[in-house]
Amino acid sequence: MNPFIICIVTIDDMEKAALIARVLVEKKLVACVNIVPQIRSIYSWKGQIYDESECLMIMKTRRELFGKLQTAAKELHPYEVPEIIALEIAEGLPAYLSWIDESTRPKF
Amino acid sequence: MNPFIICIVTIDDMEKAALIARVLVEKKLVACVNIVPQIRSIYSWKGQIYDESECLMIMKTRRELFGKLQTAAKELHPYEVPEIIALEIAEGLPAYLSWIDESTRPKF
Amino acid sequence: MNPFIICIVTIDDMEKAALIARVLVEKKLVACVNIVPQIRSIYSWKGQIYDESECLMIMKTRRELFGKLQTAAKELHPYEVPEIIALEIAEGLPAYLSWIDESTRPKF
Numbered sequence: 001m002n003p004f005i006i007c008i009v010t011i012d013d014m015e016k017a018a019l020i021a022r023v024l025v026e027k028k029l030v031a032c033v034n035i036v037p038q039i040r041s042i043y044s045w046k047g048q049i050y051d052e053s054e055c056l057m058i059m060k061t062r063r064e065l066f067g068k069l070q071t072a073a074k075e076l077h078p079y080e081v082p083e084i085i086a087l088e089i090a091e092g093l094p095a096y097l098s099w100i101d102e103s104t105r106p107k108f
Numbered sequence: 109m110n111p112f113i114i115c116i117v118t119i120d121d122m123e124k125a126a127l128i129a130r131v132l133v134e135k136k137l138v139a140c141v142n143i144v145p146q147i148r149s150i151y152s153w154k155g156q157i158y159d160e161s162e163c164l165m166i167m168k169t170r171r172e173l174f175g176k177l178q179t180a181a182k183e184l185h186p187y188e189v190p191e192i193i194a195l196e197i198a199e200g201l202p203a204y205l206s207w208i209d210e211s212t213r214p215k216f
Numbered sequence: 217m218n219p220f221i222i223c224i225v226t227i228d229d230m231e232k233a234a235l236i237a238r239v240l241v242e243k244k245l246v247a248c249v250n251i252v253p254q255i256r257s258i259y260s261w262k263g264q265i266y267d268e269s270e271c272l273m274i275m276k277t278r279r280e281l282f283g284k285l286q287t288a289a290k291e292l293h294p295y296e297v298p299e300i301i302a303l304e305i306a307e308g309l310p311a312y313l314s315w316i317d318e319s320t321r322p323k324f
Contacts (some may be wrong), residue, residue: 005198006224006303008114010142014256018267019296021258025222026267032259032299034226034272036252040122043128043140044211049133050128056142057164058272066199080268081207083140083168085200087114090221091292096184099297101154103260113306116222118250148230150237151248152319157241159234160285164250174307181318182309189315191248191276192306208260 005066005090005101007059009073009082010041017055020076029069030059031103062104063088112197112208113174115167115189117181123165137177139192139211150190169193169197170212220305220316221282223275225289226257233271238294242255245285246275247319278320279304 007030014037021033036056037101043050061069066086073084089097115138117126119125122145144164151158169177171194178192185192197205223246227233230253237249245260252272259266277285289300305313 006301006302018258020254020263023291024262025258027209029259033141033270034270035256035258036272037256038145040143040145041140042126042133042143044133044136049130051130054142056144060299062233063198070199076307081111081203082201083204083205085114085168085197087195088198089301090304091286091319093286095297098300099318106306146253148234148251148253149248150234150251152244153239157238160236161249162251165311171306178309187311188308189297189311191312193276194220195303196306199222215276 002088002090003063004092005061005063005086006050006089007061007069007086009057011057011077012054015057016058016078019058020073023076024072027072028104029065029072030061030105031100032060034058041099048069060100062101065104110196111171111197112200112205113169113171113194114197115169115177115192115194116167117176117192118162118205119165119185120160120162120165124186127183129165131184132177132180133178136212136214137180138169138171142166168208170209173212218306220278220308221277221302223281223285223302224303225273225300226270227273227293228270230271232294233273234312237273237291239292242289243288244320244322245281246277247316248276250255250274252291259297276316278317281320
């Protein structure tokens with residue numbers, strides 16, 4: 001099991017996305033967040049099909065933080081059941097992975 | 109092997125992407141599709157380099173459906189050899205993963 | 217370990233992204249690159265939080281090329297420590313995976 005992951009979260013608004021991203025970076029739960037604006041999301045919910053505008057958040061962090069990240073993101077997120085999923089980073093530039101590691105550890 | 113995946117498909121037009129997405133959701137082959145508009149794709153095809161506008165589709169489903177999803181997406185897709193790839197979801201919010209599971213199982 | 221990966225790189229400018237993409241495709245280090253424009257990146261760097269506009273590059277290639285790809289992308293990239301990470305492709309349309317394979321092997 002590799003120690004680093006990307007975490008994907010979708011949300012309906014760029015400013016909410018930026019707020020959540022900033023809180024998670026400040027709490028050192030993630031090293032960075034890329035927010036892709038204006039994606040179109042098509043999904044089924046309680047038997048109906050929806051076609052809505054969302055943002056896609058792509059976070060980079062350490063796998064052992066996923067539990068805490070999940071809890072914090074869920075608390076900040078307006079949805080009842082938000083998309084919060086993680087994919088394993090298989091390889092990466094060593095200096096970049098070190099930066100993810102340092103950015104997600106408390107200073108003291 | 110984890111039971112959930114994201115599936116990535118690229119296509120040259122947003123309305124075609126939305127149509128394919130809706131069919132796959134209605135058929136319960138995927139729970140949801142995020143469509144990223146106006147990406148720029150640079151690739152080589154039969155010895156020539158192309159630089160074209162596409163959309164990126166990110167689908168969430170169960171891994172055991174990938175064969176059926178691949179067949180259905182290929183049939184609906186205008187390209188000779190479309191990009192249809194899957195990445196394993198390593199972890200996720202349990203309620204969200206349950207929703208993917210329920211949304212991709214026939215009602216009766 | 218599956219033989220194919222997607223590689224994610226972020227960069228601050230679309231034309232730089234397109235240039236790097238073209239060089240990597242010409243060198244047969246990647247089969248294709250999708251560039252997502254105008255993403256918003258929130259991250260911490262040397263104790264400060266930044267909120268900046270970037271592009272997201274998603275490349276498809278063979279895993280055994282990641283070392284060479286990493287070196288080439290780092291040389292072309294303006295950042296001191298660029299994001300260069302790889303995720304394993306778990307499954308894919310066989311014809312598409314073959315195309316990735318052929319597109320990343322020297323002709324002679």
